[in-house]
Amino acid sequence: MAPALCAICKTERALIKRPKNHAKLCKGCFITIFEDEVHHTITSSQLFYPGEKVAIGASGGKDSTVLASVLKTLNERHNYGLDLILLSIDEGIKGYRDDSLETVKRNAVQYEMPLKVVGYDELYGWTMDQVVETIGKKGNCTYCGVFRRQALDRGAKMLEIKHVVTGHNADDVAETILMNLLRGDLARLSRSTSIVTGDSRSDVKRSKPLKYAYEKEIVLYAHHKKLDYFSTECIYSPEAFRGSARSLIKQLERVRPSAILDIVRSGEDMARLVPGESSSSCGGGCKDKKTAPVARVEDDIGGCGSQNGRTPGGEMAAMETQLRENEASEGLEIDVSKNISQKEDSENKNERAVPIRTGNKNAKPVNRQVLGNCKRCGYMSSQDICQACMLLEGLNKNRPQIQI
Amino acid sequence: MQQPDTPSSGVASGGAAPPAPASLCVKCHLHEATLDSRSQRVCSDCFTKFISAKCIKQVGIIGKDIRNPGTGAASQKKKYLLGLSLGVSSSVLVHLLNENVEYQLAKGRNAPFDLVIVHVDSSGLYPSSSSPGSVQETLEGYRKRYPRFEFRLVPLSAVLDLDTVDWRTLILPSSAVTPPENEQQLHALFFDRLSSPTSRADILRLFTRHLLISSARTESCHALLLGHTTTALAELTLAETAKGRGFSLPWQVNDGPVAVVSHSTAVPTEPITTTTTPTSQSSNATTTTTESQIQVYHPLRDLLRKELVIYATELMGTPSLASDLNIMIPNHPSSATQQAAAAVVSHKDLSIEEVMFRYFAEVEENYPSVVANVARTTGKLVRLLGGDSEPATGSHSSCGMCTMPLDEQGDERWRGELGDEDVEDDMTRSSAGRICYGCERSIRG
Numbered sequence: 111m112a113p114a115l116c117a118i119c120k121t122e123r124a125l126i127k128r129p130k131n132h133a134k135l136c137k138g139c140f141i142t143i144f145e146d147e148v149h150h151t152i153t154s155s156q157l158f159y160p161g162e163k164v165a166i167g168a169s170g171g172k173d174s175t176v177l178a179s180v181l182k183t184l185n186e187r188h189n190y191g192l193d194l195i196l197l198s199i200d201e202g203i204k205g206y207r208d209d210s211l212e213t214v215k216r217n218a219v220q221y222e223m224p225l226k227v228v229g230y231d232e233l234y235g236w237t238m239d240q241v242v243e244t245i246g247k248k249g250n251c252t253y254c255g256v257f258r259r260q261a262l263d264r265g266a267k268m269l270e271i272k273h274v275v276t277g278h279n280a281d282d283v284a285e286t287i288l289m290n291l292l293r294g295d296l297a298r299l300s301r302s303t304s305i306v307t308g309d310s311r312s313d314v315k316r317s318k319p320l321k322y323a324y325e326k327e328i329v330l331y332a333h334h335k336k337l338d339y340f341s342t343e344c345i346y347s348p349e350a351f352r353g354s355a356r357s358l359i360k361q362l363e364r365v366r367p368s369a370i371l372d373i374v375r376s377g378e379d380m381a382r383l384v385p386g387e388s389s390s391s392c393g394g395g396c397k398d399k400k401t402a403p404v405a406r407v408e409d410d411i412g413g414c415g416s417q418n419g420r421t422p423g424g425e426m427a428a429m430e431t432q433l434r435e436n437e438a439s440e441g442l443e444i445d446v447s448k449n450i451s452q453k454e455d456s457e458n459k460n461e462r463a464v465p466i467r468t469g470n471k472n473a474k475p476v477n478r479q480v481l482g483n484c485k486r487c488g489y490m491s492s493q494d495i496c497q498a499c500m501l502l503e504g505l506n507k508n509r510p511q512i513q514i
Numbered sequence: 515m516q517q518p519d520t521p522s523s524g525v526a527s528g529g530a531a532p533p534a535p536a537s538l539c540v541k542c543h544l545h546e547a548t549l550d551s552r553s554q555r556v557c558s559d560c561f562t563k564f565i566s567a568k569c570i571k572q573v574g575i576i577g578k579d580i581r582n583p584g585t586g587a588a589s590q591k592k593k594y595l596l597g598l599s600l601g602v603s604s605s606v607l608v609h610l611l612n613e614n615v616e617y618q619l620a621k622g623r624n625a626p627f628d629l630v631i632v633h634v635d636s637s638g639l640y641p642s643s644s645s646p647g648s649v650q651e652t653l654e655g656y657r658k659r660y661p662r663f664e665f666r667l668v669p670l671s672a673v674l675d676l677d678t679v680d681w682r683t684l685i686l687p688s689s690a691v692t693p694p695e696n697e698q699q700l701h702a703l704f705f706d707r708l709s710s711p712t713s714r715a716d717i718l719r720l721f722t723r724h725l726l727i728s729s730a731r732t733e734s735c736h737a738l739l740l741g742h743t744t745t746a747l748a749e750l751t752l753a754e755t756a757k758g759r760g761f762s763l764p765w766q767v768n769d770g771p772v773a774v775v776s777h778s779t780a781v782p783t784e785p786i787t788t789t790t791t792p793t794s795q796s797s798n799a800t801t802t803t804t805e806s807q808i809q810v811y812h813p814l815r816d817l818l819r820k821e822l823v824i825y826a827t828e829l830m831g832t833p834s835l836a837s838d839l840n841i842m843i844p845n846h847p848s849s850a851t852q853q854a855a856a857a858v859v860s861h862k863d864l865s866i867e868e869v870m871f872r873y874f875a876e877v878e879e880n881y882p883s884v885v886a887n888v889a890r891t892t893g894k895l896v897r898l899l900g901g902d903s904e905p906a907t908g909s910h911s912s913c914g915m916c917t918m919p920l921d922e923q924g925d926e927r928w929r930g931e932l933g934d935e936d937v938e939d940d941m942t943r944s945s946a947g948r949i950c951y952g953c954e955r956s957i958r959g
Contacts, residue, residue: 154930291752292877292884294891305931322931354877361869362756366712368955369756369866375951376760379924383764383895426881433883434553 118143126334129326132367137334144331148319149184155305157317158273160191165271167262168196168217168225170210173277175217175339176328177320181275182221195269196221199261200229201254202237213340220338228265230257234498236505244508253505256497260489263314271314278318281325281359284370287377289355293429300381303374324370326363354426549824552882558829565817565825569610572813575769577626580736580809592627595730596739597722598665600633600652604741605841606822607814609830612660629663631656632729634722636670638697639704652840659838668729671700673721676728680777680914683949684957713956715865716757720916720953727774727808737809745819745878747812747889749870756866759952762918764897767889769815771807773919775912778802805912815889818882819875913950915957920950 114124114134122136135143151157158164166181168174178196185192198214200207211227218225231237234257241253266274283303290299301307308315320328332339362369483489484496491497537555539547541564545557551564580592596611598604608631615625635649650667657665673679684703708714730738742750747767754763765772814822823843826836836843878885898921911920928951949957 151931287755288752291755291888291891294887296891296894358752358869358873361873362866364862365864365866365869366710366756368758372758372952372955373756373760375758375924375928376755376763378927379761379921380755380763380895382924383761383898385894385896426884429887430881430883433887437552437883437886 126330129330129363130324130367130371141331141334144323144327145180145183145187148180148323149188151305151322152184152190152319155317157275157306157319158190158192160189161193162191162273163193163195163269163271165195165197165226165262165266165269165274166223167274167276168198168214169277170198170213170217170340171277172328172332172337172339172341173279173320173325175213175277175337176332176335177275177277178217178221178223179335179337180331181319182223194221194223195271196223196225197262197265197269197271197274198225198227199258199265200227201258202230202239204239210340213338216338226265226269228261228268230261233257233261233264234502236502241505244505253501256501260487260496260498262316263489266314274314274316275319276316277320277328279320279323279325279328280370280374281363283318283321283377284373285355285359287373287380288358292355292426296384299377300384303377303381322371322374551821561821562825562829565606565821566610566613568816569607569813570614572811572815573611573614573626576737576739576809576811576813579770591624592737593733593735594627594629594737594739595726595733595735596629596631597726597741598631598633598656599741600649600839600841601741602822602826602836602841602843603743603746603814603819605656605835605839606826607739607741608656608660608663609826609835610813612662615662625662630666630729630733630735631663632666632668632726634668634670634725636718636722638670639701639718655839666729668725669697670718670721670725671697673725674700676724677776677778678724678728678774678917679721683914683953708956709959711863711865712757712867713959715867716952716956717915719867724917727772727810730808731774731806737811740810740812741814742812743814743817743819743822744886744889745874747815747892748885749867749874751888751892752873753866753870754952756870757952758955759916759918759950761898761921761924762916762950762952763892764895765918767892768897769811770809772810773912773917774806774808775917776804777914778804816886818878818885820878820882911948913948913953915949915953918950920948925951 116122116124116136116139117133118135118139122138124134125137126135126140127133128135128140164181166174166178168178178194181192181194184190185194196214196218198211200211214225214227217223229237238250238254238257242250245253262274262276266272286302287299290296290302305319305321306315306317331337359370359373362373366372482491482494484491484499485494486499487496489496489498493500495503537547539545539557539560540554541556541560545559547555547557549556549558549561551561556564576594577592596604596607598608611627611629615627615629618624618626633649633653637649653665653667674681684707704714704717708717726738726740751763751767754760754766759766823836826841827834827843829835835841874885898919911922912918913920
């Protein structure tokens with residue numbers, strides 16, 4: 111039987127079945143089309159301007175390595191005129207970052223980009239190993255995620271860079287959408303779908319150029335380009351792996367490969383249906399119709415970078431308990447003559463109870479929060495004191511006991 | 515609200531085997547608690563009352579909704595159409611409504627509503643899995659048990675006669691495929707045109723919905739009642755999201771009016787004539803669309819599927835409702851496809867609906883409130899086009915397949931972001947029926 115030929119060039123042998131649409135392609139055409147699609151995302155969303163200094167949030171993992179490689183390629187091919195820098199966060203997890211930081215260092219040489227490593231210890235006075243020592247393994251992903259978000263921004267500020275790109279892919283975005291539907295958190299659902307986060311008040315904006323790229327294609331790209339990346343997952347996130355949304359996404363992808371993109375499409379559309387959100391496709395803060403909608407960066411994605419937003423079982427159980435308490439109190443006040451308005455009342459009640467994160471107790475998910483800055487660190491926050499500073503306060507209270 | 519005393523009260527609890535430590539029901543403090551209901555130990559009586567109260571409360575809301583807009587229609591008897599899949603939820607809904615009517619009659623009042631029950635028979639699509647006539651027999655069981663109500667069997671192929679589907683959307687503009695006119699052609703349509711189990715399940719669901727809505731209109735019913743539980747609405751939310759139909763969720767999950775669009779062509783019985791020149795004709799040259807609306811309700815929206823399974827299998831006397839009516843209690847949603855409940859099924863043969871069914875069966879077991887919260891949250895999404903109470907005006911167009919509003923803004927943005935230069939795009943946007951992103955995915959792959 112004659113080998114199948116590439117569906118694009120029709121000359122080379124097809125070696126790759128594209129995970130996204132099962133098109134049979136040769137290696138060269140796959141790499142080209144992958145890069146072209148990222149280029150399209152960048153230009154259609156007008157992510158960059160010529161001469162912009164951009165930091166690539168680099169973990170040494172596949173996503174950020176592919177992002178760095180593709181951005182370098184596209185920057186040269188299409189004359190973006192970008193000044194690219196690798197920015198790495200050292201959470202202080204022994205045996206995890208040691209190796210992955212070595213990878214990032216090699217990447218810096220391979221891609222001829224400067225590298226800046228920022229440690230949790232210099233930013234917060236705590237390494238993740240010390241955090242785990244204090245609070246145990248449960249829930250430490252929250253700390254890591256909150257700290258990392260600010261760490262990238264602070265690192266960027268130190269370098270006087272106003273734009274950080276991260277390696278979040280379509281699977282990550284789809285997962286966050288499903289997770290926020292499961293959590294009943296429409297405000298986060300709305301925010302998490304934007305390709306650009308951060309607004310005029312924040313010093314650093316974030317974007318996700320790989321937002322429409324399938325994780326499997328990122329792996330294929332890294333493989334065929336023989337990229338040097340580090341593939342061990344974080345040792346502190348065992349519970350995150352059972353993430354409900356993650357496994358669901360994988361099943362859906364098997365059933366219908368387009369499902370991941372379809373979820374992203376649904377999420378973007380539903381973001382416009384959230385009460386209080388702008389009804390235009392623009393997320394609110396954008397003046398030019400052509401630029402990408404901008405959403406606020408604060409707490410849009412939980413958990414830790416490469417496996418952000420995975421719902422640990424504990425979180426679901428906590429929410430279940432919370433919701434049941436609401437239902438119990440709701441049952442005490444049944445007024446049958448006003449069942450319609452009562453229905454609305456109880457909805458509001460549940461709304462208030464939905465946020466399950468610390469430091470966010472007063473938030474009404476559907477309403478836009480009033481944005482200010484943290485009184486302690488100046489990072490933008492809807493609370494007086496930002497999440498990171500709240501968490502630090504808790505940690506610092508415990509420190510003396512632990513040291514004894 | 516009217517809370518019917520269950521006819522079987524006392525019987526069900528008497529029949530249950532007493533467990534070792536006798537604890538009293540937390541609600542009535544009279545009977546022994548035999549069931550867990552929303553983290554409370556209750557007796558079967560109280561559980562039964564809870565189920566019917568949750569349903570009848572919603573039915574009461576429908577009554578009020580319908581009385582208000584129709585001026586002076588208060589005295590007019592209400593008439594509903596119920597879509598029966600022969601599964602647990604819709605069967606329990608029939609049972610609960612029957613109970614309610616009997617309760618009212620016993621009180622010396624008039625029956626609160628007339629009910630027409632329609633089962634859309636799709637067994638012809640998968641003939642191997644169900645013997646012919648079995649649907650008729652099953653329905654006969656319902657007729658015997660609930661003689662008060664009218665049961666109808668509508669073959670899926672009847673959808674081909676409807677003008678609420680813009681049949682041009684299912685026909686490749688380039689090919690000379692004639693619109694299907696019988697069972698075989700419907701079969702060919704499904705298995706030749708629709709590439710995956712997800713697409714087939716998706717279109718089957720839409721066809722069924724079209725038939726139910728159309729039946730409700732022919733019967734002059736005030737509302738269409740669907741048996742979706744909280745669990746089913748949560749599944750629907752995530753399944754539709756995964757099929758790219760997020761935009762239409764507010765119309766699908768909430769109760770209230772939805773648009774009904776008729777695509778009447780110049781020669782209604784031969785829609786092919788309008789597709790011969792699909793690109794040159796500008797829109798509406800040969801087709802006129804008329805729009806009206808229908809009320810759709812989900813009276814079981816506050817109940818979990820597992821609660822209805824308990825209700826149908828363990829309560830309601832012996833034999834149980836489930837065995838009396840021959841209801842399949844599936845491990846997966848096979849009510850449409852009648853597939854055998856095989857434990858090991860290749861993922862390729864599953865539809866997105868089935869994946870969601872399995873997923874929520876698990877979540878429902880441990881986190882029922884999370885399930886309920888999903889449906890509630892989706893209910894907060896706003897209908898962006900048209901009004902909540904008004905029928906959609908001519909200011910926007912609707913999908914020729916699913917009738918949901920077309921999200922032109924979203925489509926345009928998506929094309930920009932993805933750079934998908936679909937070859938068929940020009941066709942889609944021309945006079946040949948336009949369809950939404952989700953339908954495009956199912957029909958064109």
